[in-house]
Amino acid sequence: MIQTLTYYLSFSFIQYALIAGLLISLCASLLGVTLVLKRYSMIGDGLSHVAFGAMSVAAVCSLAPMAVTLPVTILAAVILLGMSSNGKIKGDAAIAMISVGALAIGYLLMNVFTVSSNVSGDVCTTLFGSTSILTLTKNDIILCSVLAAVVILVFILFYHKIFAVTFDENFANATGTNTKLYNNLIAVVTAVVIVLAMNLVGALLVSALIIFPALTAMRIFKSFKSVILGAAVISVTCTLIGLLIAILYGTPVGSTIVIADIVVFGIFSVIGKIKNR
Amino acid sequence: MALIECKNLTLGYEGKPIVSGLDFKVSEGDYLYIIGENGSGKSTLMKALLGHKCVLGGEIIFDKSLSRKEIGYLPQQTVIQRDFPASVKEIVYSGCLNGCGLKPFYSAAQKKHAKEVMAKLGLTELENRCYRELSGGQQQRVLLARALCATKKLLILDEPVAGLDPVVTRNFYQLIEEINKDGITVIMVSHDMNAATEYASHFLHICHTPSFYGTKHDYLCCDVCRVFNAGGDEK
Ligand SMILES: Nc1ncnc2c1ncn2[C@@H]1O[C@H](COP(=O)(O)OP(=O)(O)O)[C@@H](O)[C@H]1O
Ligand SMILES: [Mg+2]
Numbered sequence: 001m002i003q004t005l006t007y008y009l010s011f012s013f014i015q016y017a018l019i020a021g022l023l024i025s026l027c028a029s030l031l032g033v034t035l036v037l038k039r040y041s042m043i044g045d046g047l048s049h050v051a052f053g054a055m056s057v058a059a060v061c062s063l064a065p066m067a068v069t070l071p072v073t074i075l076a077a078v079i080l081l082g083m084s085s086n087g088k089i090k091g092d093a094a095i096a097m098i099s100v101g102a103l104a105i106g107y108l109l110m111n112v113f114t115v116s117s118n119v120s121g122d123v124c125t126t127l128f129g130s131t132s133i134l135t136l137t138k139n140d141i142i143l144c145s146v147l148a149a150v151v152i153l154v155f156i157l158f159y160h161k162i163f164a165v166t167f168d169e170n171f172a173n174a175t176g177t178n179t180k181l182y183n184n185l186i187a188v189v190t191a192v193v194i195v196l197a198m199n200l201v202g203a204l205l206v207s208a209l210i211i212f213p214a215l216t217a218m219r220i221f222k223s224f225k226s227v228i229l230g231a232a233v234i235s236v237t238c239t240l241i242g243l244l245i246a247i248l249y250g251t252p253v254g255s256t257i258v259i260a261d262i263v264v265f266g267i268f269s270v271i272g273k274i275k276n277r
Numbered sequence: 278m279a280l281i282e283c284k285n286l287t288l289g290y291e292g293k294p295i296v297s298g299l300d301f302k303v304s305e306g307d308y309l310y311i312i313g314e315n316g317s318g319k320s321t322l323m324k325a326l327l328g329h330k331c332v333l334g335g336e337i338i339f340d341k342s343l344s345r346k347e348i349g350y351l352p353q354q355t356v357i358q359r360d361f362p363a364s365v366k367e368i369v370y371s372g373c374l375n376g377c378g379l380k381p382f383y384s385a386a387q388k389k390h391a392k393e394v395m396a397k398l399g400l401t402e403l404e405n406r407c408y409r410e411l412s413g414g415q416q417q418r419v420l421l422a423r424a425l426c427a428t429k430k431l432l433i434l435d436e437p438v439a440g441l442d443p444v445v446t447r448n449f450y451q452l453i454e455e456i457n458k459d460g461i462t463v464i465m466v467s468h469d470m471n472a473a474t475e476y477a478s479h480f481l482h483i484c485h486t487p488s489f490y491g492t493k494h495d496y497l498c499c500d501v502c503r504v505f506n507a508g509g510d511e512k
Contacts, residue, residue: 037361157381164371167363168355174327175427176346176375222407223364 001248008247016141021243022236023148024196025257028206029213029235030155031193033228034166034186036214042092043080045207046099047194050076052203053102053109060113066143069195077191078184136199144196151189151196158185163224200239201254212261213238219265219272238264280305280340280431280462281326287334288321294333295321301481301490303464305430308457310473311466312505313483319466320353322483323435326464342430346375349428351421353435353466359409365419366404369395372426387426394425397452399445414440421449425456432456434465438472450476470506 008014035044051073058068076098083094136144155162164172165182173179197206217230242257279302286299296318303309313319325331327350349372373387383391395401398418403411408419417440424432432453438446450472457463457476467473473480480496482489482505489501496502 037358039358160371160374160377160382163363163367164374167361167368167371168357170352171350171355171423172371172374174345174350174352175348175372176344218360218362222362222410223405224362224367225364227362 005244005248013138014247016138017136018240018243020136020141020144020148021200021239021253023145023152024193024200025209025213025235025239026232027148027151027155027193028197028209029231030152030228031186031190032210032212032214032235033217033224033231034162035190036211036218037166038186040081040190041207041211042095043077044190044194044210046080046095047073047077047191048198048203048206049099049106050102051191051195051198051206053106055198055203056106056110060109066140066195069198070192073191073195074188077187077194081183081187140199144199147192147196151192154185154189158182162186167224201257205254205258208258208261209235209239212258212265216261216265216268219268220275234264234268235261279303279338280307280343282338283335284338285335286322286325286332286337288318288325288331289333290321290331292333296483296488297334299335299481299483299488299490303462303479305462306457306460307462307464308476308478309462309464309481310477310479311464311481311483312468312470312473312502313488314505317483319483320435323350323352323433323464323466326433347429347431348375349424349426349432351424351434351437353439355420357408361409363408364405365395365400365408365411366391368408368419369400369404369422369426372423375427376429391422391426394422397448398422398425399448414442414445417441418445425452428456428461431462431464434463434467436466436468438467438469 009018032044035041051069054069054072055065057063057072058065061068080095080098161177161182164177165179165186169179169183193210194206197209201209213231213235214227216234217227221227221230238260239257242260243253245251245260246253246256281303283299283301287294287297288299289295299322311319311322321331325337327348328345369391370383370388373383373391376387377383392401395404398421400415400418400422403415403419408416411419417437421434421437424434434453438449441449453463453465454476474493474497477493479492480489480502482496482501484501489496489499491499
């Protein structure tokens with residue numbers, strides 16, 4: 001088994017996929033903690049569907065997928081966040097509407113205008129990611145890695161501000177922190193992470209990559225910093241395990257990673273229960 | 278020089294006024310107590326001072342020298358997610374954020390100041406504990422420490438002693454007095470008349486209207502004060 005693994009790992013595209021995958025899962029987990037604590041998990045889910053819709057448009061018009069999905073998803077993120085903090089419109093209903101709408105449009109476009117002979121295969125790949133991270137070109141991988149690195153950098157530079165806005169927005173606002181600006185920053189970064197993560201696990205499983213590490217870390221850790229660090233380690237480990245298993249046994253990358261996340265979540269829940277008794 | 282001036286202020290929610298005709302000035306170094314029955318609009322006034330949209334009429338004029346980043350605030354109620362993982366230290370430090378500007382991290386001086394504040398409020402032993410596992414009074418002290426860390430010129434406290442034990446309460450009043458003597462303006466909502474008469478320099482008594490505003494001496498002699506403290510018997 002070790003031999004097969006080293007054999008596979010000697011391919012440069014697999015190495016790139018591993019690097020990109022780990023970076024993507026790292027930024028997904030960092031942001032995931034904030035999204036879970038701000039009760040924005042649903043927004044992440046909705047955005048991934050919007051990204052799917054945008055991806056289909058890109059595929060139909062044969063444009064570069066990232067060039068279309070990134071701006072559309074960022075726009076949707078800012079709008080969704082604005083709606084839910086404004087409070088006038090019921091946030092979750094609006095999110096549900098937008099996400100199902102985007103899903104329907106995306107599938108319709110792919111079905112009607114597609115040039116490929118295997119529509120359901122394409123849709124399935126976009127939704128569940130099947131093996132997509134392994135089929136990305138070198139340029140895509142570089143773009144993914146750079147974006148992921150930027151997200152991580154932004155997160156580190158704004159760490160304390162993100163904490164303040166997440167913990168108690170009213171206080172932060174009252175004492176002169178520009179909460180609107182940081183909320184929008186969080187929205188934009190979320191959109192970037194979602195588009196990136198879609199390459200790794202597919203549109204439907206993006207939320208899993210974002211929320212599982214955060215929820216898992218919250219079972220055991222009790223300070224913000226330890227939860228963030230814990231989530232980062234958990235996420236990277238699960239992605240590594242998932243990717244290696246997928247490479248070795250040819251299982252779909254996305255689902256394998258998510259199943260690794262679920263297993264670790266189960267283990268941490270049990271440990272948390274025992275510790276708290 | 279007035280730090281804050283309110284002119285014929287009307288406050289309320291969704292177009293319905295709650296208090297009206299508020300006229301007062303807060304000068305640098307004042308220690309203003311705000312008194313009034315439950316529901317008379319004290320918290321609403323604090324929120325209005327901090328920029329919430331509950332001003333229906335009149336105006337609040339901030340002196341140009343006072344920026345929002347120099348205000349510390351303790352809300353009457355802070356709703357925190359039940360499962361939020363945050364240590365005491367992280368929360369108190371977050372009060373220093375408004376002094377950071379564009380700097381991404383807290384400076385050594387800010388951390389030192391935060392540690393001193395925590396020591397004065399008896400939080401040093403709790404600094405690594407998880408906030409959600411503390412008692413109500415301990416949580417109140419953490420939020421108080423955060424407010425003090427955020428304070429540069431003005432400290433706004435909404436019923437700060439509710440839930441504190443007598444020892445901490447006494448330390449707290451002394452701490453605020455020290456801060457006030459250092460030149461920081463304090464605005465406090467409270468029902469603790471004993472402390473109020475001991476420490477305050479000015480009073481604002483809010484009733485639906487007319488309200489009273491004046492110095493301590495004038496307030497203690499006026500009718501509004503006597504009726505209020507007699508529990509409303511002397512109507
Ligand atoms: N967000 C709100 N929306 C509508 N009415 C409110 C809101 N907050 C407070 N009120 C009303 O405003 C009045 C004054 O409240 P408040 O300022 O909290 O009183 P207190 O003087 O006890 O602090 C109360 O009657 C309350 O019902
Ligand atoms: Mg109140």
